[in-house]
Amino acid sequence: MSRFLKSGLLCAGAALVALPAIAQSSGLGRAALPEEVAAWDIDIRPDGAGLPDGSGDVWTGEELYEAQCAHCHGTFGEGMGSWPMLAGGQGSLTHEHPQKTIGSYWPYLSTVWDYVNRAMPYGAAQSLTPDEVYAITAYLMYLNDLVDDDFELSRDNFGDIRLPNEDGFYLDDRVALEWPVFTQAPCMSDCKPDVQVTMRAAVLDVTPDDPTADARRAQARAMAAASGGGDAAASTPEVEPDEEASAAHSPELIAQGESLYRACRSCHQVGDGARNSVGPVLNGILGRVAGRVEGFRYSPALTGAGDAGLIWTEDTVSDFIADPRGYLPRNRMSYAGLRDADERRALVAYLSTYSE
Ligand code: HEC
Numbered sequence: 117m118s119r120f121l122k123s124g125l126l127c128a129g130a131a132l133v134a135l136p137a138i139a140q141s142s143g144l145g146r147a148a149l150p151e152e153v154a155a156w157d158i159d160i161r162p163d164g165a166g167l168p169d170g171s172g173d174v175w176t177g178e179e180l181y182e183a184q185c186a187h188c189h190g191t192f193g194e195g196m197g198s199w200p201m202l203a204g205g206q207g208s209l210t211h212e213h214p215q216k217t218i219g220s221y222w223p224y225l226s227t228v229w230d231y232v233n234r235a236m237p238y239g240a241a242q243s244l245t246p247d248e249v250y251a252i253t254a255y256l257m258y259l260n261d262l263v264d265d266d267f268e269l270s271r272d273n274f275g276d277i278r279l280p281n282e283d284g285f286y287l288d289d290r291v292a293l294e295w296p297v298f299t300q301a302p303c304m305s306d307c308k309p310d311v312q313v314t315m316r317a318a319v320l321d322v323t324p325d326d327p328t329a330d331a332r333r334a335q336a337r338a339m340a341a342a343s344g345g346g347d348a349a350a351s352t353p354e355v356e357p358d359e360e361a362s363a364a365h366s367p368e369l370i371a372q373g374e375s376l377y378r379a380c381r382s383c384h385q386v387g388d389g390a391r392n393s394v395g396p397v398l399n400g401i402l403g404r405v406a407g408r409v410e411g412f413r414y415s416p417a418l419t420g421a422g423d424a425g426l427i428w429t430e431d432t433v434s435d436f437i438a439d440p441r442g443y444l445p446r447n448r449m450s451y452a453g454l455r456d457a458d459e460r461r462a463l464v465a466y467l468s469t470y471s472e
């Protein structure tokens with residue numbers, strides 16, 4: 117369609133006007149006759165300018181369409197084989213597979229008239245009279261639920277017609293909107309004052325190793341031991357302000373998580389030398405695709421979830437351990453669930469300290 121708009125509508129007129137001047141100055145050819153210009157100058161503008169006299173109604177259009185168009189485009193404009201569909205697709209433009217038809221996509225009825233007049237029926241282009249093109253255009257509108265069956269299209273009412281997607285097209289506004297942005301002097305240093313690491317791309321292994329994780333873990337363990345794993349806040353030694361840690365989790369939270377991890381320990385190992393046991397190793401679990409620890413035999417449910425794109429993040433692990441069977445039916449982790457959201461947050465914070 118856009119290809120047609122560009123080459124068909126915009127260029128045809130302009131090229132013809134320039135021709136006689138070139139011909140004179142180079143001493144070649146002759147000026148085109150008015151009849152010759154008229155034969156080429158058949159483009160129709162959105163407001164109907166360029167239309168010949170004439171009219172045609174839906175019923176006449178149906179007969180013509182059945183005889184000359186339906187064997188390629190289908191009785192209801194539904195398309196046949198690889199011939200394009202001419203009706204339907206309304207509301208589909210934002211879908212993954214939009215159906216762009218006259219009714220759902222084309223901005224102007226003038227393009228329909230012009231296209232049919234210029235190029236259809238395929239193999240016998242420009243064999244239709246103006247009245248026939250009006251009638252077929254009226255019928256195509258009917259197939260797209262735009263008019264009733266008693267409708268007649270003519271040069272007189274053509275300009276009143278609006279297609280549903282006209283407002284979906286707008287003038288190219290790059291000069292106003294994009295040019296100023298791209299002509300600014302680019303920022304080349306310290307462009308973003310505070311950078312926070314919010315996710316780990318552990319699967320792709322592109323996130324640099326975190327040298328502070330070990331230190332944080334040791335600190336958390338010490339605190340957990342000192343406080344019995346419970347309310348650590350009161351006796352907490354002041355922590356070195358550490359950008360990564362403050363962007364991530366407080367040592368108190370991690371310590372609380374370590375004590376909660378007792379519920380997982382019988383099945384999952386973490387830390388140096390961890391091995392798969394009843395459950396997979398949980399080192400580096402955050403950022404990893406579900407069901408991908410090497411050497412562990414998962415249920416089809418869990419590997420399937422990974423195939424479908426489940427990635428373990430703080431949120432998804434938390435949702436999973438809140439209610440493992442509810443979250444992922446038919447997985448094989450026999451664990452009833454941790455209902456308290458704060459406790460889950462702490463537990464996940466603890467797991468986040470174990471990278472691979
Ligand atoms: C022999 C098969 C054939 C016949 C008969 C035929 N067409 Fe087509 N039609 C095509 C093909 C092929 C295209 C796509 C052309 C292209 O994309 O360059 C097309 C494209 C179109 C389009 C543009 C569709 C779009 O969304 O891009 C319209 C409108 C159309 N035809 C109308 C008609 C009408 C009206 C008739 C009858 C008068 C007709 N056609 C007869 C094969 C046919």
Ligand code: HEC
Nearest residue numbers: 379380383394395406407408414415418447448449450451
């Ligand atoms: C009774 C043993 C058991 C307990 C207790 C247990 N898990 Fe699991 N966990 C498993 C098994 C088995 C799987 C693999 C399930 C499957 O393949 O369907 C698993 C899978 C997981 C996964 C997904 C791993 C991956 O690679 O996709 C996470 C995350 C997880 N468990 C976290 C926890 C946490 C956190 C706890 C503690 C709250 C916990 N589990 C308690 C046995 C257990």
